[in-house]
Amino acid sequence: MSVSSSVAVVPVLEKPAARRRSYAPAEVAPRLPRPRALLCDLDGTLIDSMPTLAEIASEVMESTYGTPRASARELYLGTCGVPFAAQLDEIFPGDPRNAGASARFEAAKPARCGAIQMPAGTQRALERLRASGVRIVVSSNNGVENVAAFTRNARFSFDLALGFGGGLAKGRPHFDLVARQFDLAPDEMLFVGDSLHDGEIAHQAGVPFAAVATTFSPERFKLRFPHAPVLRRFAALPELFQ
């Protein structure tokens, strides 16, 4: 797997020695300036859809490639953050069955994930941030139709909702669009996501990143992105900001 190999160096933003002398509990995340736009990944970040997605993926991988369910689940979660077709190309490079498997996965998603709503605490956090002037954007590699369905059914009105398709994708294409739309520099945004891939694409684009440790452990994020705040739940996000 190549999810953690694309960026070699994480810039040192503060002196590690100074942090080691601190007796503050490890759970206390570093404070950040309040962003002007918050870009939120969808699956695993705004909604708790990863268990269902992993179940669909493991069913498809078992029936298509004979992969045992438990291994399939691990492979799915380990490569998440990109469209399923790209995950399959990473797990089964060049396999002619990938396109069909991806189509079956995408076809099963709306019925099984479409009704998942944001937890009340997540919605309250978004309302609180918007009340303080932050633009709230969905930035997901889920398909544009699924993202549109999510925002239609959400009890919160997003400033912008971006999915995968039509030349758009999570990462630089979404960051550039948000920058143009709201006249922002990369460091005036914050991307919040649950995958290591989310951290990588933010880092590559110079966009600050905060992790929600719902899919990967806090330790995985801390090892890969030592200076990114790690939250255990999205609802704690407003507490990050000065």
Ligand SMILES: [Mg+2]
């Ligand atoms: Mg996600």
